[in-house]
Amino acid sequence: MSNAPPKSITIRDVARIAGVSVGTASRVINDAANVEKSNKDRVLKAIEELGYVPNRAAQGVRGKRTREVGIIIRDITIPVLAGFVKAAQTVFEEAGAVLLISSAGTRRERELELLEQFRKRTVDGLVMTTYDENDAELAAARHRLKLPVVFFDRDIDGPEDCVVVDHFEGTRQATSYLLGLGHRRILHITGRMTTHPARARHEGYVRAFADAGVPVDPNYIHCSGFDATTAFRETSARIGQSDRPTAIIAGGIDMLPGVLKAVRARRLRIPEDISIVANGDSDLAVLATPSVSVIRWDYEEMGRTCAHMILEHLDGEPSRKQRKIGFSTEFVVRDSCAPPPDLS
Amino acid sequence: MSNAPPKSITIRDVARIAGVSVGTASRVINDAANVEKSNKDRVLKAIEELGYVPNRAAQGVRGKRTREVGIIIRDITIPVLAGFVKAAQTVFEEAGAVLLISSAGTRRERELELLEQFRKRTVDGLVMTTYDENDAELAAARHRLKLPVVFFDRDIDGPEDCVVVDHFEGTRQATSYLLGLGHRRILHITGRMTTHPARARHEGYVRAFADAGVPVDPNYIHCSGFDATTAFRETSARIGQSDRPTAIIAGGIDMLPGVLKAVRARRLRIPEDISIVANGDSDLAVLATPSVSVIRWDYEEMGRTCAHMILEHLDGEPSRKQRKIGFSTEFVVRDSCAPPPDLS
DNA sequence: TTGAAAGCGCTAACAA
DNA sequence: TTGTTAGCGCTTTCAA
Numbered sequence: 001m002s003n004a005p006p007k008s009i010t011i012r013d014v015a016r017i018a019g020v021s022v023g024t025a026s027r028v029i030n031d032a033a034n035v036e037k038s039n040k041d042r043v044l045k046a047i048e049e050l051g052y053v054p055n056r057a058a059q060g061v062r063g064k065r066t067r068e069v070g071i072i073i074r075d076i077t078i079p080v081l082a083g084f085v086k087a088a089q090t091v092f093e094e095a096g097a098v099l100l101i102s103s104a105g106t107r108r109e110r111e112l113e114l115l116e117q118f119r120k121r122t123v124d125g126l127v128m129t130t131y132d133e134n135d136a137e138l139a140a141a142r143h144r145l146k147l148p149v150v151f152f153d154r155d156i157d158g159p160e161d162c163v164v165v166d167h168f169e170g171t172r173q174a175t176s177y178l179l180g181l182g183h184r185r186i187l188h189i190t191g192r193m194t195t196h197p198a199r200a201r202h203e204g205y206v207r208a209f210a211d212a213g214v215p216v217d218p219n220y221i222h223c224s225g226f227d228a229t230t231a232f233r234e235t236s237a238r239i240g241q242s243d244r245p246t247a248i249i250a251g252g253i254d255m256l257p258g259v260l261k262a263v264r265a266r267r268l269r270i271p272e273d274i275s276i277v278a279n280g281d282s283d284l285a286v287l288a289t290p291s292v293s294v295i296r297w298d299y300e301e302m303g304r305t306c307a308h309m310i311l312e313h314l315d316g317e318p319s320r321k322q323r324k325i326g327f328s329t330e331f332v333v334r335d336s337c338a339p340p341p342d343l344s
Numbered sequence: 345m346s347n348a349p350p351k352s353i354t355i356r357d358v359a360r361i362a363g364v365s366v367g368t369a370s371r372v373i374n375d376a377a378n379v380e381k382s383n384k385d386r387v388l389k390a391i392e393e394l395g396y397v398p399n400r401a402a403q404g405v406r407g408k409r410t411r412e413v414g415i416i417i418r419d420i421t422i423p424v425l426a427g428f429v430k431a432a433q434t435v436f437e438e439a440g441a442v443l444l445i446s447s448a449g450t451r452r453e454r455e456l457e458l459l460e461q462f463r464k465r466t467v468d469g470l471v472m473t474t475y476d477e478n479d480a481e482l483a484a485a486r487h488r489l490k491l492p493v494v495f496f497d498r499d500i501d502g503p504e505d506c507v508v509v510d511h512f513e514g515t516r517q518a519t520s521y522l523l524g525l526g527h528r529r530i531l532h533i534t535g536r537m538t539t540h541p542a543r544a545r546h547e548g549y550v551r552a553f554a555d556a557g558v559p560v561d562p563n564y565i566h567c568s569g570f571d572a573t574t575a576f577r578e579t580s581a582r583i584g585q586s587d588r589p590t591a592i593i594a595g596g597i598d599m600l601p602g603v604l605k606a607v608r609a610r611r612l613r614i615p616e617d618i619s620i621v622a623n624g625d626s627d628l629a630v631l632a633t634p635s636v637s638v639i640r641w642d643y644e645e646m647g648r649t650c651a652h653m654i655l656e657h658l659d660g661e662p663s664r665k666q667r668k669i670g671f672s673t674e675f676v677v678r679d680s681c682a683p684p685p686d687l688s
Numbered sequence: 689t690t691g692a693a694a695g696c697g698c699t700a701a702c703a704a
Numbered sequence: 705t706t707g708t709t710a711g712c713g714c715t716t717t718c719a720a
Binding site: 352354355356366367370371373374398399401402403404405406 | 696697698699700
Binding site: 008023026061 | 713
């Protein structure tokens with residue numbers, strides 16, 4: 001409980017008790033092959049007796065590897081992202097690595113800061129998203145780390161591995177479904193075109209219109225941000241107008257609360273007055289009245305995949321080729337969509 | 345991008361370029377007072393030029409302090425807990441410390457494991473919850489770390505600081521409110537009595553009944569677990585019986601989804617057939633139909649408080665007296681409660 | 689297979 | 705105020 005550093009048991013104590021040299025003790029700890037059984041047992045016994053624990057910092061100084069992996073996400077309070085992190089963490093933990101978790105929000109400067117932080121912390125690898133896939137300064141800051149990086153839900157032309165979601169297909173399906181119900185004024189709110197999810201969703205939206213032979217009205221496309229605040233603001237603004245949308249696709253994982261609040265405030269009924277589709281499943285989507293149709297995918301499996309990819313970099317032979325792994329989406333129909341009201 | 349450790353720039357390089365000794369360079373890096381301005385500037389310039397970053401591991405070996413703080417929570421995917429962690433993290437980051445986040449779920453063995461992990465990682469402090477406030481083995485494992493510990497929402501007789509929520513008053517208020525509406529069969533679901541939140545809530549519940557002069561029926565009290573699964577199971581079981589409750593208090597921060605699912609499955613109407621009160625606010629409570637009355641408190645401020653308390657241990661003089669800090673609750677009335685139906 | 693010893697990058701005690 | 709140097713706990717040569 002004291003502030004003073006606990007005087008610790010060192011490898012020297014272990015060696016002394018076991019009656020071997022520190023070199024031998026070290027070999028046992030790192031289970032090298034060439035240690036005589038009897039010595040090994042004595043060392044193991046000494047370790048047990050003393051409750052010895054290798055000092056990670058000291059191991060790190062010599063070995064240069066910290067077995068710490070950084071992760072940069074948008075916001076840990078977004079449930080699906082928390083699930084992603086949790087799943088990744090489980091994998092890392094089993095591999096004796098530890099996760100340093102941080103949130104960049106939707107701020108470019110913050111991402112730069114974090115990259116610098118991780119440089120100081122000398123992590124061994126990074127799982128991250130990024131504000132802008134094409135930002136040269138961000139890329140430079142990343143490369144300066146000289147670290148294995150795995151992107152999730154970002155599609156980057158570079159040396160980094162990418163784990164991406166097939167948002168194109170998800171949004172295409174949802175849009176087709178709404179068009180099929182008779183909707184024409186479908187509001188699509190998503191992030192800026194500098195990241196894969198926004199771009200892919202937008203393309204899926206456009207494709208569905210093209211497939212249906214319906215012209216796209218850019219008036220119903222808002223690509224300004226992924227966050228809940230943006231969702232509320234954009235929805236509020238658009239549903240207050242006379243040419244208000246008859247359906248909304250919330251193109252971001254934490255947009256549903258904002259959209260719902262805006263719709264409630266305007267006293268529109270779902271789905272009679274307006275239909276809703278969200279991205280990413282949640283308790284809210286399931287338990288809202290009516291329940292909300294969603295485009296969903298397996299965020300936890302993505303977390304595990306990202307973790308495994310980093311671990312392969314840490315433990316495996318250094319392979320230089322970039323890898324891209326895709327995750328497919330599923331469109332879940334619930335009760336939040338109906339044919340559009342007659343607004344004529 | 346390589347797996348090979350980047351050959352790094354050391355303090356010696358900095359000293360050489362700046363034309364000073366490593367001692368002086370070290371002093372500048374740790375901004376000690378007694379360095380001549382001109383030397384300091386030269387060192388700073390050299391650091392800048394070289395892009396030098398102190399090796400944390402090496403600093404840790406010598407100084408014994410890692411400026412890493414561990415945190416053990418139940419589950420990062422519970423939104424209020426994620427908010428707690430995020431707020432704490434912000435404080436730590438500003439202080440140049442880094443958070444190692446881990447979840448113990450509701451498993452005692454897992455908590456023991458994590459404690460051991462943190463011992464290996466040689467963190468400087470721990471913010472945690474615990475499975476059982478009176479478990480001697482858990483306490484022993486904690487003390488073995490010889491670390492400053494801050495508990496949140498646990499009330500421990502020991503050397504550790506505690507930051508606790510006034511669940512007694514929260515649940516007392518909610519129970520009084522329901523009693524006032526005419527309810528008598530109020531189901532209280534919460535965790536086992538081995539932790540402060542469960543105990544305090546239970547006492548608040550009992551006190552409200554006593555104040556109203558109504559006898560408590562133990563049939564309506566279930567103290568088996570905090571988690572969502574338990575909430576669903578207990579609710580389902582109880583509302584299927586003929587003496588079913590007319591109101592439910594969900595005495596845990598992630599119970600609302602489970603309770604709501606069970607009630608929906610049974611096709612009971614809220615609040616006509618059954619009234620609901622939840623612990624901890626959430627998007628779901630706000631946006632459910634009807635919106636759900638909650639007992640809430642400021643989880644983020646708690647996170648900041650816990651972080652500050654640990655930092656005081658790390659940076660301040662070692663003070664030995666245990667501190668307890670309380671957080672008050674607020675009862676927010678929404679639309680999920682009404683007088684009980686006539687079940688006679 | 690083992691032990692001795694040389695560092696890893698850094699801090700802190702000691703002299704100057 | 706500075707430089708020199710002895711470690712911190714560990715890994716990893718290098719000889720034996």
